[in-house]
Amino acid sequence: MKYSKIEWTEATWNPSVGCDKVTAGCKFCYAETMAKRLMLMGAPGYENGFDFKILPERLDAPKKIKRPTKFFVNSMSDLFHEKMPFDFLDQVFDTIRATPQHTYQILTKREDVLVRYFADRSVPDNVWLGVTVEIAKKKNRIDALRSIDAKIRFLSIEPLLENIGELDLTDIHWVIVGGESGSRARPMKSQWAADIQKQCDDQVVSFFFKQWGTWGEDGMKRNKKANGRLLLGREWNGEPLSMQN
Numbered sequence: 001m002k003y004s005k006i007e008w009t010e011a012t013w014n015p016s017v018g019c020d021k022v023t024a025g026c027k028f029c030y031a032e033t034m035a036k037r038l039m040l041m042g043a044p045g046y047e048n049g050f051d052f053k054i055l056p057e058r059l060d061a062p063k064k065i066k067r068p069t070k071f072f073v074n075s076m077s078d079l080f081h082e083k084m085p086f087d088f089l090d091q092v093f094d095t096i097r098a099t100p101q102h103t104y105q106i107l108t109k110r111e112d113v114l115v116r117y118f119a120d121r122s123v124p125d126n127v128w129l130g131v132t133v134e135i136a137k138k139k140n141r142i143d144a145l146r147s148i149d150a151k152i153r154f155l156s157i158e159p160l161l162e163n164i165g166e167l168d169l170t171d172i173h174w175v176i177v178g179g180e181s182g183s184r185a186r187p188m189k190s191q192w193a194a195d196i197q198k199q200c201d202d203q204v205v206s207f208f209f210k211q212w213g214t215w216g217e218d219g220m221k222r223n224k225k226a227n228g229r230l231l232l233g234r235e236w237n238g239e240p241l242s243m244q245n
Contacts, residue, residue: 025134179213206238
């Protein structure tokens with residue numbers, strides 16, 4: 001459990017760690033790099049680097065925090081990894097239900113597992129449920145997400161790797177867009193991001209621009225902090241519309 005520098009959350013909670021690559025967006029996974037670094041440092045939970053591992057000792061961590069906090073769940077894994085036991089997932093959601101003062105943002109690239117798990121289970125009201133859509137052929141994940149009854153549904157279009165094309169954002173509440181960071185980052189074109197922003201505007205969906213990443217709007221490679229967070233000359237920090245009351 002630690003407070004996070006990720007712009008759209010406040011803290012991270014990792015009841016499991018480790019993952020495996022499933023799509024193009026995973027190619028230069030920041031979590032894999034971090035896990036290998038933590039293994040060399042002898043950090044608990046990373047004895048086997050980025051191998052998937054559940055950590056029951058972390059299940060109760062959010063219960064120790066009274067102040068309402070927005071948690072990104074499993075920044076170092078995928079909560080719906082194929083190796084995740086459903087009985088352990090049940091325990092994760094028991095903690096979520098027991099801490100209604102917190103908000104939990106859950107993001108996955110494994111929409112098939114997501115749908116299977118919630119086929120006979122309900123999503124707690126304090127969960128924002130999301131899928132990653134970094135390339136056009138993964139837009140089917142949006143339909144999978146839409147099929148689940150969640151109070152807030154969101155998309156992470158990061159790293160944005162190509163022109164996504166037309167998006168059906170029916171029953172989607174929030175869209176995050178960002179470029180890739182790191183020395184091997186692939187560039188994001190400004191028109192790709194601007195097109196998504198316009199579609200969000202047209203369909204009345206909140207839009208959050210996270211970062212340019214390593215490649216700036218001008219196509220130059222530099223430190224991501226120097227590239228900033230401006231798109232179309234402004235910052236886009238929109239929260240889900242139903243949260244703005």
